[in-house]
Amino acid sequence: MNATSMTSLQRVLTTLGHKEPDRVPLFLLFTVTGARELGLSIQDYFATAANVAEGQIRLRKKYNNDCIYGFFYAAIETEAWGGDVIWFEDGPPNAGAPIIRSPGDIDRLSPPDIRKTPCLAKVLEAQTRIKDRIGDDAPIVGVAISPFSLPVMQMGFSAYLELIYNDRSRFEKLMAVNEAFSVAWANAQLEAGATAICYFDPISSTTIIPPELYRETGQEVAKRALAGINGPTATHFASGRCLSILGDVANTGTAIAGISTLEDLTAVKAACRGKLTILGNLNAVKMRRWTPQQAEAKVKEVIRQAAPGGGFLLSDNHGEIPWQVSHETLEAISQGVQRWGQYPLDWIENEKT
Numbered sequence: 001m002n003a004t005s006m007t008s009l010q011r012v013l014t015t016l017g018h019k020e021p022d023r024v025p026l027f028l029l030f031t032v033t034g035a036r037e038l039g040l041s042i043q044d045y046f047a048t049a050a051n052v053a054e055g056q057i058r059l060r061k062k063y064n065n066d067c068i069y070g071f072f073y074a075a076i077e078t079e080a081w082g083g084d085v086i087w088f089e090d091g092p093p094n095a096g097a098p099i100i101r102s103p104g105d106i107d108r109l110s111p112p113d114i115r116k117t118p119c120l121a122k123v124l125e126a127q128t129r130i131k132d133r134i135g136d137d138a139p140i141v142g143v144a145i146s147p148f149s150l151p152v153m154q155m156g157f158s159a160y161l162e163l164i165y166n167d168r169s170r171f172e173k174l175m176a177v178n179e180a181f182s183v184a185w186a187n188a189q190l191e192a193g194a195t196a197i198c199y200f201d202p203i204s205s206t207t208i209i210p211p212e213l214y215r216e217t218g219q220e221v222a223k224r225a226l227a228g229i230n231g232p233t234a235t236h237f238a239s240g241r242c243l244s245i246l247g248d249v250a251n252t253g254t255a256i257a258g259i260s261t262l263e264d265l266t267a268v269k270a271a272c273r274g275k276l277t278i279l280g281n282l283n284a285v286k287m288r289r290w291t292p293q294q295a296e297a298k299v300k301e302v303i304r305q306a307a308p309g310g311g312f313l314l315s316d317n318h319g320e321i322p323w324q325v326s327h328e329t330l331e332a333i334s335q336g337v338q339r340w341g342q343y344p345l346d347w348i349e350n351e352k353t
Contacts, residue, residue, distance in 0.1 A: 008066040008138035009195070016232075016255055016277050018311040024303055024341030025066040026334060027279060027315035029141075030059045031073065032092055032323045033330075037062070042323075043087045046072050049125035056126075057133060063334040066313075068134065070127040070194050071143040072119075077185070078153045080117045090323045100155035103167060106174045111181035114188045124192040131193025142194030144186040144229075146201035147178030148221040154178075160203075164217060175221055183228035196232040199225070199254065200319065205240025207260070214245055222252040234258065234279060239318045243268055250275040261317040265305035269312075277311045282333070284316040288324040292332035299336030304348055307341065314341065 006014070006022045014021035034055025035045030045051050056068045075085045075095040084096025100106060114120050123142075130140055145153075151160040151174060163171050186197045203209065204218035226233050235249055236258030242249060243263050250257075250272075259268050259280035272278055282298055290298070299314065306312040314337055321330070340347065 007136075009136055011066055012139050012313070015310050015313060018274055018277070018309065020308075020310045020343040023343060024307050024337055025313045026064065026337045026341075027067045027141075027313045028059070028063055028065045028321055028330065028333065029067075029069045029071075029315060029319055030056065030065075031069065031071060031320050033321050033325070034059060036323065042089065042091075042093070046093075049122050049129055052126040053129035053133070056130060060134075060138065063330055064338065065138075065334075067139045067141050068130050069143075070123065070130060070140050070189065071198070072123050072126075074145060074200070075153065076119050076123065077145050077150060079119050080112045080114075081154070082112075083153070092320065092323075095153040098153075098155045098159070100151070100159075100174075103163065103170050106170045106177075109174070109177050111177055111184070114184050120185065120188070124188055127189055127193040139195040140193055141196055141198050141234075142186065142189030142192075143198045143200060144182045144189070146199055146204065146218070146222065147175055147182045147225055148218040149201050149203040150178050150182070152203060164209075164213070171217075179221065179225050179228070182225055186229045186231075186233075190229070190231040194231070196234060196255075197229055198258075198319065199229075199233045199235045200238055201235055202238035202240050204235075204245075205237040205242055205260075206244055207237075207240035207262075211245050211248070215248055219245075219248050219252060222249075222254070226253045234277075236279065236319050239284070243271060246271045246276060256313070258315070258319060259317065265302060269306050272311065273309070274311075277313060278306050279313045279315050280306075281317040282315065284318040284320065284322055284325075287316065287329060288322055290329050290332075292328050295329045295332035296336035296339070299333055300340045303337075303340050303345070308345055308348065 011021040011025050035042045037055050073093045078095045083099045086094045204214050233254045234256030235254040239260050256277045256279050261281045261283040
């Protein structure tokens with residue numbers, strides 16, 4: 001196969017094999033940007049599967065993106081359990097009041113039926129629509145919140161940390177229910193058309209909990225959950241640090257790690273080589289204020305640090321492009337990848353000499 005004729009999917013698969021494709025794959029993870037593309041409010045955009053499918057397909061073409069993000073918003077996973085969603089005009093919706101108001105509620109908790117839950121069925125429809133239109137040209141990325149991280153929305157941050165430290169019996173009950181839901185939700189997306197699942201697990205980040213606690217809890221949950229998902233997975237820490245646990249993350253069976261902009265990419269590359277593909281790590285918050293020149297410079301720098309030898313997908317560090325990021329910045333990122341991401345990366349060696 002001629003490298004110059006690679007489809008997005010071929011480009012990504014070559015990268016996952018820790019080989020160099022024709023160029024660095026670009027993973028701009030769009031969510032609310034689709035609303036702006038279609039001239040809709042964020043709430044109206046997510047109201048129908050057709051809107052999301054159309055927005056994602058247009059954005060892929062507009063920015064030469066190598067994936068389509070079949071993700072709506074994180075709060076949809078607690079909405080499915082009966083929780084409220086709080087909508088914003090210029091950002092992703094958030095989860096409302098916790099559905100678990102006391103530890104005893106965990107004893108009565110049962111997961112929703114995926115296909116009979118309207119908000120989840122809408123996501124599945126969108127992914128099927130996307131698959132019908134693009135086929136195998138590009139990977140369609142579905143999302144499942146980690147069973148270990150979902151409780152932050154289900155019961156609140158402080159209450160959940162207290163549960164982890166002080167009530168392991170109920171913690172394990174909650175994990176069992178959440179694992180059943182997350183695995184079923186991930187597999188339903190794969191059946192609907194998703195190519196792979198992004199397993200969002202920010203609570204496992206060393207920014208949130210110590211590595212030794214991760215090995216007791218989040219890692220064990222991930223091993224069980226990922227083993228039940230019938231397709232490839234990427235573990236994303238949503239801008240949290242993970243360098244010191246990357247070996248443990250690789251042992252969960254995931255293929256990709258979402259890397260924080262706070263990490264040293266050179267050190268990350270060394271830790272991941274041959275084990276994990278790097279996804280990252282442009283600063284999604286600062287991106288809102290970048291000039292096109294700054295955007296291209298950032299793209300060039302991360303390619304220099306992480307792209308040689310393959311095993312690198314260029315993306316943001318959080319897993320979502322903010323509403324406030326301008327078209328000019330996104331275009332500069334895309335053009336920067338076209339300019340600096342063509343393999344072989346001879347310009348890196350030339351700069352050294």
